[in-house]
Amino acid sequence: MPGCTKCGKRLLESQKQLSCGRCSGVYHLVCTSLSEEDLGLLAQQQQHWQCSNCATVARATRNDDTPVRNISALVHSSSASSQPDALSEMVKELLDRVKSLQNNQCELQKSLSFWEQTVSEQAKQIESLNSATNKLCDQMSDFSRQIFGHKASVTELENRVNILEQESLKNTIEIHGVPAKDGEVVSALVSQVGLAIGIKVDQQLIDYAYRVRYNPAGDASRPPPIIVRFLRYTNAEEFLDARRVKRNLYTKDLGWNDLPSRPIYVNCRLTSTNRELFSKARELKRQGKIKFIWLRNGKIYAREREGSERVLIRSMCDIENFK
Known part of the structure; x- marks a missing residue:
């Protein structure tokens, strides 16, 4: 085969x-x-x-x-054949399909060009947004630094104001634990406490003396404190020094034997800021993080442990350092 x-x-x-x-x-x-x-x-x-x-x-x-001549010859030879129309229709259909493909390709190229342009424009917009975002981030960083600086300045100003306010209270003391009675004369109670700690208080040395209004939210078992302002700082300091010497002072030392014996405290008058700091410091002492805490001339001092350096507490940052 x-x-x-x-x-x-x-x-x-x-x-x-x-x-x-x-x-x-x-x-x-x-x-x-x-x-x-x-x-x-x-x-x-x-x-x-x-x-x-x-x-x-x-x-x-x-x-x-050439392909064109081949096709023409094919058409010519097919026209001489017995069925020329069928081949002509096939060639025509083939040419129409080629033309349709070319048109589709042209439309596809136009569409592709349009999308390329759109993507390019979107890329430019994204780049512009990124640039604007970077600028905003830089501005936010600048603002953060400025705010941090302003906070530091505000803190410093608050400390200065607190120091000045405390300085204005250097002639003023607080007496806690003295029972309140109807018709009491507060200045006389101050003199009575002075005698109990060993000093004679001349009424003419007192600028003013009053008992703080009762606070319903406070401890009802503890009487409101007495506020005393002396005309001179030395008088206030003498009163405080005498209380330190006396150490233990109770209501019975005032001759009030008919009442339960309770301790009496004498402290320098503190600003609201220093009262809060003193309260926080005492809380740290109860937690065992501070060994000693005391007041001197309206200032708060603390010692972390025996023999450690004395620390002046002026702000919450000083409190945080002990935590």
Whole structure:
């Protein structure tokens, strides 16, 4: 059995075959690059198939190498055939499809160009937004630094105001624990406490003395304190020093044996800021974080442990350092 002219392999009866109408060479159908539909079309049009070699020789003989001329020749030869209209319609349909593909490709290129331009514009906008965001971040950093500086300045000013306010209270003391009685004369109670701690208080040395109004939210078992302002700082300091010497002072020392004996405390008058700081410091002492705490001339001092350095407490930052 002969072999395929192109691949040289044997031609089996089970395989589809095709012979050249010019050189009579026999080929496998798969070696001709034709489909079964193409084979049926050739049979329908009663045309002979030519192999690639013979087709090349035929084109050289006609001096016709361009695709356009090949198509024209195909149209011309098909017009001479028995069914020229069918092939013309096929060629026309093929050209229409090519034209449609070209139009679609043109539209696709336009769409792609539009989206490329859109993406480019979006990229520019994103870059602009990033730049604006970076500027805002820089401004926020500047504002944060300014705010931090302002806070430091405000804290310093508050400390100065507190110092001045405390200085204005240096002649003033507080007496806690003295029971309140109807019709009491507060200045006389001050003199009575002075005698209990070993000093004589001249009424003319007192600028004013009053008992703080009762606070419903406070401890009802503890009487409101007495506020005393002396005309001179030395008088207030003498009163405080005498109380330190006395150490333990109770209501019985005032001669009030008919009342339960309670301790009496004498302290310098503190500003609201220093009262809060003193309260926080005492809380730290109860927690064991401060060993000693005391007042001197309206200032709060603390010592973390025995033998450690004395610390002046002026702000919450000083309190935080002990935590």
